[in-house]
Amino acid sequence: MNDLPAQISLDQWAERYRQLCDGGLREPWYGGPLARHLADGDYRLLRLRYDNSAAALRLWNFLLTEESRLFKARQEGKKIIGTMKDLGTVPIMAYSLPNAIAFYPDGAWWVPCIMENTTRDLRIADSLGIDESFCPVRAMLGAFVACEHFPQPDLLICSVGATCDDFSAIAQRLASVGYSPFWWEIPHRRRPDPDEPAVTLPGGFAAPVSQVAFVKGELQRIRRELSTVCSRELTDDMLAAGIRVANRVRGMLRELRQLVFTAPRCPLPALELLIAEMLAIHYCSDRGETLAVYQDLLDEVRRRVADNQGLFPADPARIFWVNPVADLRAMNLLEECGGRLCGTEFLFCHALDEIPEDVSPMDALAQMALADPMVGSAGDRAMRICNDARRLNAEAVLISRIPGASHCALEGRVIREMIESELRLPVLELEVPPLSDAVGPAIQTRMQALVEAVRQRRAR
Amino acid sequence: MSVSIAYLSPFVPAEWIEAHGLRARRVEAEGGVSAAAGACPLATAFAQCASDRDAVVFTTTCDQMRRMAERCCIDPSRVFLMNVPATWETAGAFALYTAELRRLGRFMVRLGGIAPAAQQLATVMREHDIARRSGAVVVDGGTPVAMVGAPLRREDRWLFDCVNHAGGCVALDATEGGPRCWPAQFDERGMAADPLAELARKYFLTIPDAFRRPDTLLQEYLQREVALRTIRGVILVRYLWCDQWHAQLVRLKESLKIPVIEIDLGGQDHDLPRIRTRIESLIGILR
Numbered sequence: 223m224n225d226l227p228a229q230i231s232l233d234q235w236a237e238r239y240r241q242l243c244d245g246g247l248r249e250p251w252y253g254g255p256l257a258r259h260l261a262d263g264d265y266r267l268l269r270l271r272y273d274n275s276a277a278a279l280r281l282w283n284f285l286l287t288e289e290s291r292l293f294k295a296r297q298e299g300k301k302i303i304g305t306m307k308d309l310g311t312v313p314i315m316a317y318s319l320p321n322a323i324a325f326y327p328d329g330a331w332w333v334p335c336i337m338e339n340t341t342r343d344l345r346i347a348d349s350l351g352i353d354e355s356f357c358p359v360r361a362m363l364g365a366f367v368a369c370e371h372f373p374q375p376d377l378l379i380c381s382v383g384a385t386c387d388d389f390s391a392i393a394q395r396l397a398s399v400g401y402s403p404f405w406w407e408i409p410h411r412r413r414p415d416p417d418e419p420a421v422t423l424p425g426g427f428a429a430p431v432s433q434v435a436f437v438k439g440e441l442q443r444i445r446r447e448l449s450t451v452c453s454r455e456l457t458d459d460m461l462a463a464g465i466r467v468a469n470r471v472r473g474m475l476r477e478l479r480q481l482v483f484t485a486p487r488c489p490l491p492a493l494e495l496l497i498a499e500m501l502a503i504h505y506c507s508d509r510g511e512t513l514a515v516y517q518d519l520l521d522e523v524r525r526r527v528a529d530n531q532g533l534f535p536a537d538p539a540r541i542f543w544v545n546p547v548a549d550l551r552a553m554n555l556l557e558e559c560g561g562r563l564c565g566t567e568f569l570f571c572h573a574l575d576e577i578p579e580d581v582s583p584m585d586a587l588a589q590m591a592l593a594d595p596m597v598g599s600a601g602d603r604a605m606r607i608c609n610d611a612r613r614l615n616a617e618a619v620l621i622s623r624i625p626g627a628s629h630c631a632l633e634g635r636v637i638r639e640m641i642e643s644e645l646r647l648p649v650l651e652l653e654v655p656p657l658s659d660a661v662g663p664a665i666q667t668r669m670q671a672l673v674e675a676v677r678q679r680r681a682r
Numbered sequence: 683m684s685v686s687i688a689y690l691s692p693f694v695p696a697e698w699i700e701a702h703g704l705r706a707r708r709v710e711a712e713g714g715v716s717a718a719a720g721a722c723p724l725a726t727a728f729a730q731c732a733s734d735r736d737a738v739v740f741t742t743t744c745d746q747m748r749r750m751a752e753r754c755c756i757d758p759s760r761v762f763l764m765n766v767p768a769t770w771e772t773a774g775a776f777a778l779y780t781a782e783l784r785r786l787g788r789f790m791v792r793l794g795g796i797a798p799a800a801q802q803l804a805t806v807m808r809e810h811d812i813a814r815r816s817g818a819v820v821v822d823g824g825t826p827v828a829m830v831g832a833p834l835r836r837e838d839r840w841l842f843d844c845v846n847h848a849g850g851c852v853a854l855d856a857t858e859g860g861p862r863c864w865p866a867q868f869d870e871r872g873m874a875a876d877p878l879a880e881l882a883r884k885y886f887l888t889i890p891d892a893f894r895r896p897d898t899l900l901q902e903y904l905q906r907e908v909a910l911r912t913i914r915g916v917i918l919v920r921y922l923w924c925d926q927w928h929a930q931l932v933r934l935k936e937s938l939k940i941p942v943i944e945i946d947l948g949g950q951d952h953d954l955p956r957i958r959t960r961i962e963s964l965i966g967i968l969r
Contacts, residue, residue, distance in 0.1 A: 351932025356925055382768040382895045387745040390768065391929035394897055398933055405895045407769045409778060410742045415788075432781065439774045599752055623720075628745040628925055631720025636752060 227526055227533050229271040229491055229557070232257055235279075242276050249280065250511065252287040259286045265338040269659075271554045273494045273533075277518035284506055284515050285497055288325070289371055291507045295323045296373045301452045304375030305504065306362075306393060307385050308408065310573030311591040312444060313504040318464030319452045325507050327378075328389070329500075330371055331359040334656040335549050342368055352395055357388040357627040358548045358656045363396055377451045378403045379444055384410040384597035387628040404447055406440045408591060409433055411598040423593040424575035426609075427602055438588035445584070461583035467509060469576055474516040475502050476574065479566075481523050483614050487532025488562045489523045493553040495563060496546070503573050533557070539676035540564035542616035544607060544637060545624060548656040552622065552665065559669040561676075565614040567607050571595055596629065600636035607637055608644045616647060617676040620669070623653040648675040685793050688735035690728050690833060691743050692863030693766045695885050697810050698783055698878075701803040702795030707735065708859070712836040722746035723948025724921045727835055729754045737793055739786065741766045743893045744926060762789045768895045770886060780882040804877040807868050814864050824851035825968045826911055830904065830934070831892075831919040831927045833858035838947055841919065844958055848965040853911045857919060862903060863889050892926040900930075901937055908938055914968045916942040917961060922949055941967060 230238060239247075239255045256279060259267055264286060272278060296302055303324040305312040316324035333343055335358075343364030347353070350367070352360045365371045380393045380403035393403055411429050414420035419431040449456045478498060482490045490498075498519060505512040526532060534557060541556060542565040556563070572593040578586045595603040611619055619641050623630040638649045650672040652665055686705040696706035711727035725746040732738040737760040740751035751763040765782050767775040791797055798806075827845060829852045834841065845852050856862040865884035872880035890899035907913070916934060920927035928944070935942045943964050945957050 349932075351929060355923070355928060383765075384742060384748065385745075387893075387925040390893070390895065391925045394895060395929055395933065397896055398936075405769045405771075407767045407772075407775055407778070409765045409767065410748055410763065412763065412765070415785075436774060436778055443772070443774075600749055601752055626925075628720075628923065629749065631923070632746065632749040632753060636749075 227489065227531050228274045229533060229554075230274045231271060232260075232267050235272060235274075238274050239279070242279070247276055249283075250514070252283050252291070253280065254283060256282055262286070263337045263340055265340065266336045266550065266657075269551055270493065271491075273491050275522045277515075277522040278490075278494050280518050281494060281497055281501075281515050284501075284508075284511060288329075288507050292323065292325055292373050295507070301376045302373055303448070303451075304372075304378040306378065306380035306403065307389050308381040308591060309570040309594065309596075310503050311441070311587055312379050312381075314464050314468045314577075314587065315441070315445060315448060315456065315461065317467070317505065317509050318460045319448060319454055319456055321454065322448065322452050323507055324504050325372060325375075326504050327362045327366065327372060327375075328359055330362040330365040331357070331548065332550070332656075333361045333365060333371060334358060335551075339657060341370065343370070347392075350395055350399065352392055355626050356392060357386065357624055359389060360392055363392050366396055366401060367399060377447065379406065379447070380404065381406055381408045381591075383407045386596070388626060404444070406444055407436075408440070408594070408597050409436060411592050411594075411602070413599075421589060423589045424577060425572060425593045425606065427593055427598060427606075429589075429592045433592060434585065434588045437591050438584050441584055441587055441591070458583050461587070462579070465577050465579060465583055465586060467513075469579065471502055471505065471509070471512055471516065472574055472576055474513070474520055475499065476576075478516065478520055478523060479574075481520075481527055483564045485523075485527045485532065487526075487530060488534050488538065489526040489532050490519070491533060491553070492543070492556055492563045493550055494519075495566070496550070496553055496568065499566065499568055499570075499574070503570055534562055536560070538562040539673040540615060540617040541672070541676075542566070542607070542611040542614065542619045543568075544619060544621040545569060545630070547622045547654045548624060549654050549658040551662075552654045552658060555662070555666055556620070556669055559666060560673040561618075561620075561669065564616050565610050567595070567603075567610065569596060571606065600629075600633040601640070603633065604637040604640035608640055611641065611647065612645060616645075617679065618648045618650065618672050619645075620672065621649065621651045623651060625653055625655050648672060648679070685736040685790075685795070687737050687739060687790070687793075688732040689739040689741075691739075691741040691747070691764075691766065692858060692889055692891075693741055693743060693779075693885060694739050694764060694786075695783070695865070695881055697803065697806045697881060698786065699790065699795075701798035701806045702787065702790040703798075704790055704793065704795045709735075710836050711833070720923055722750075722921050722923050724832060724835065724924075725750040727948075732756065736760065737762065737789075739764055743768075743891065744924070746923070760793070762786060766886075768893055770894055770899070771896075776882065776886055779886040780879065783878065783882055800877050803881070804873040807873060807877060807881060811868050814861075815867070824849055825915070825965050826851055826853035826913050827915045827917060827965070827968070828852070828854035828856055828904070828908060828911075828913045829860075829917050829919060830854075830856040830862075831858070831930075832921055832924060832947070834919065835947070838919070841917070841945070841957075841961070844961050845917070845965065848962040849969060850915075850961075850965040854907050854913055856904065856907065858891070862907075863891070865889060892930055901933075904934065904938060908940070913940065915940055915964050917964065918942055918944045919947055920944065921947050
């Protein structure tokens, strides 16, 4: 069996799967050939290119079976906690309870892409006045109303305040049609005033102690609500254990990212890395399995790096990617244009940083929530991106704007200006719609131009 | 001459600024059409207009205004970004708003203001209360409609004339800056006990707005006022890219059960005839 890394199509995965099975592949309960997900309507899979490893197969199968996992948890009597917008904090609290499982309804923003607009989610959102001028996360509203893609949560927890307006407006619309989000406030993270007691947050941002105390108070409210819904007291010990597991997950992901970004030959494609990063936010509804999926990926990537194996023949342009994309195909496109990922900032770096274990669990979680790049200034976010891009030897930065997102227009400009002035790197800003086929050639041309710019700079 | 503080949000109490001996200047923004794609024309206009003031207060009431504080061409030490919580039903949110008022106070002291004595603040609050209550506009004649939504820029004031010329009258000005965004009347006992707490209570707990979570204050206010003034149609004004008000469109149609049209502001001049026609059509239908 040829185990050299390669990117293959869904069709090619059928033969590859047979080879892996013949070679003794052992899969978890959600395993199986990738093409079976087409029967669920996941038609975008036909347009993507995949890493050919068993580890990547497990990653994809894990991602694409979340819905059934959630329904299974409901049948088993677990409480389903829908957490919205905070991207990483509340799930740690929920998973600290033995009878709770958390997921992000926000994740429905990829449904129009994965299912190639064959669902009625967007039409329902339209009918409720949430039209295409909003961020693609509006699909979440349709998914709730249609009762599709996930079970109705026992508790819905939504952060507002220093969040994007789209999301806040959509969540309010959700409330108006009968859902009752538990609103909690995440304040805009500000720089401490001179002489004001301050804390250095995970990731390096600073915040006033008073803001950490405020967020801690908000998280205490969530803790009480979770305890009530789950009929179990959520103790500090339980939270501390939950944080330890979260740090284990994050530690594995950190190592994976470091290897992928810095190996001389790229050991894992951009698309699989994006999916892997997403798991860290809420464990794709199974914390234990997330660890197993990461372990497989790490083993594969370590082996490839040790054997000096990788994808993409010529020395690809090292691109730092900012913001998640609505269309997964865009990640493939970067590599087809001659680039590779050397760093990412998908809006949730606070879900990747190590959570402090030397302070009380609630203080630690409050610090983590405040470290969210979205709740601070665009300047702070841009500074962190600059630091990471410099550390990872990026040759260019690609900022993918999210269509309709209220934060992208100004934030993108701030990030671009700082990168150009601090790092003097070429920056490409482009908007990627949930299905980018119609504008695919334009996106491709612009990515090619970015890669050419990198090559010209190398030649100078 | 005392320092002038520019602001736009109704959650910035002019009383608090004036009690510090500074001038409160609510900016009537103008321009902003040349905003970058996706950037709010109002936030852009406000940042432009505020850039020649001594100091400026932005608020976190919307994403774009929060971020525009970083883009304002003014010495950063003279820019204050005030955290106004979106949630309002918890003691913690109220405490945060009050703490932000105190922080704004320290900012103003650094600019040359003087921290006010309680009595001094109460006096300014009474003056503002009287001014607000005496400013009621009498409207008669024409089909009564409500103008609801975002603050209007100077050049958007023609919308009121447009309604009048079409045979209507704006019997409820629920745009930001109109009576919708006035705090409830201050309570004498509250002012005697702790005027800053009373100021915070009336501003934070009674002003309805689209960004608040939940937004029940806004829905209750509109249902009450629309019934009281026998409003027959609503003109929802919002700026391009404003999600908070845009999301209210279908919601208001459902809850108020009267015709609602939406007007996008901050576009190009050639949009004006289209806006005029939409308003004339609404009034024509209602007549």
